[in-house]
Amino acid sequence: xxxxxxxxxxxxxxxxxxxxxxxxxxxxxxxxxxxxxxxxxxxxxxxxxxxxxxxxxxxxxxxxxxxxxxxxxxxxxxxxxxxxxxxxxxxxxxxxxxxxxxxxxxxxxxxxxxxxxxxxxxxxxxxxxxxxxxxxxxxxxxxxxxxxxxxxxxxxxxxxxxxxxxxxxxxxxxxxxxxxxxxxxxxxxxxxxxxxxxxxxxxxxxxxxxxxxxxxxxxx
Numbered sequence: 001x002x003x004x005x006x007x008x009x010x011x012x013x014x015x016x017x018x019x020x021x022x023x024x025x026x027x028x029x030x031x032x033x034x035x036x037x038x039x040x041x042x043x044x045x046x047x048x049x050x051x052x053x054x055x056x057x058x059x060x061x062x063x064x065x066x067x068x069x070x071x072x073x074x075x076x077x078x079x080x081x082x083x084x085x086x087x088x089x090x091x092x093x094x095x096x097x098x099x100x101x102x103x104x105x106x107x108x109x110x111x112x113x114x115x116x117x118x119x120x121x122x123x124x125x126x127x128x129x130x131x132x133x134x135x136x137x138x139x140x141x142x143x144x145x146x147x148x149x150x151x152x153x154x155x156x157x158x159x160x161x162x163x164x165x166x167x168x169x170x171x172x173x174x175x176x177x178x179x180x181x182x183x184x185x186x187x188x189x190x191x192x193x194x195x196x197x198x199x200x201x202x203x204x205x206x207x208x209x210x211x212x213x214x215x216x217x218x219x220x
Contacts, residue, residue: 004028004072006065008088009080010037010048018078019044030072032065047072054083055161055168062091069099076100082113082161083168116158116195130154133198141186141196145179148198152177155185158195169194175201 005022009015010033019029023044031039032051040048049068054061065088068074077099079085090106103109111117122129133148135141157171171191176182186192 002026002028003075004030004046005076005078006030006032006068006072006074007039007078007080008032008051008065008084010034010039010045012080013038015039015078015080016042018080027076030068030074032068054081054087055170057167058087062087062094066094069095074099076102078102082159083163085109086113086161086163086168113160114158114195115156116197119197129199130202131200135192135196135198137195138186138193141192145183148179148182150200151179151182152201153182154197154199154201155182155192156197156199157189157191158197162191162194 005027007015007018007022007029010019010031012033015031015033015037016039019031019039019042023029023042028046029042029044031037031042031045031048033039033048035048035050037048039045049064051064052060061084065077069077075098077088077095079088079101085103086106086109088101089103089109092101092106095101104112111121116134119129119132120134123132131150133144135144153176155174155176157173160171162169162171169191171189171194174185174189176185182198
């Protein structure tokens with residue numbers, strides 16, 4: 001029996017890779033995202049839907065996805081970005097029984113996507129991290145501002161997409177070369193009224209490690 005799969009965020013290249021891979025395996029792939037996305041143009045896309053932005057309205061996005069799941073008899077849902085993974089995994093109980101959400105449990109996602117939590121756990125486990133000051137919000141920054149004496153400093157929001165309740169705030173890393181620049185960052189960025197970090201700037205090449213596990217056992 002052919003399985004119908006919904007792949008979200010069709011404008012994302014990772015979504016295109018999933019669409020092609022599942023299509024080659026004989027799955028019927030339905031793509032959701034912006035109209036005329038790169039994934040919807042694939043020959044392996046059986047049908048495409050224009051979905052509202054998950055960044056703007058969580059409930060409207062979830063409602064639209066649930067409608068597709070019902071109308072297309074979807075068996076597996078692949079959320080492909082932080083916002084869609086957050087919304088769909090958090091609300092997996094809203095999906096019909098038997099529908100597989102191809103994402104970890106919401107609690108594990110929140111740990112993985114939260115840079116503050118990752119660095120705290122690394123520190124607790126004895127893994128080396130840059131010199132770091134953990135900040136809870138703007139008020140906490142005011143109380144800890146005097147601790148930051150070495151510049152330049154990296155100003156790093158806890159998450160790249162911050163959930164506000166109704167939608168998400170896009171957040172990026174910035175740099176401050178002086179106390180005045182640092183203060184301005186916290187005065188003007190909405191993302192920095194949520195958990196963040198001040199870290200020493202490490203000069204040198206960046207290296208990334210990407211892994212795929214079938215099974216993993218680790219403390220949560």
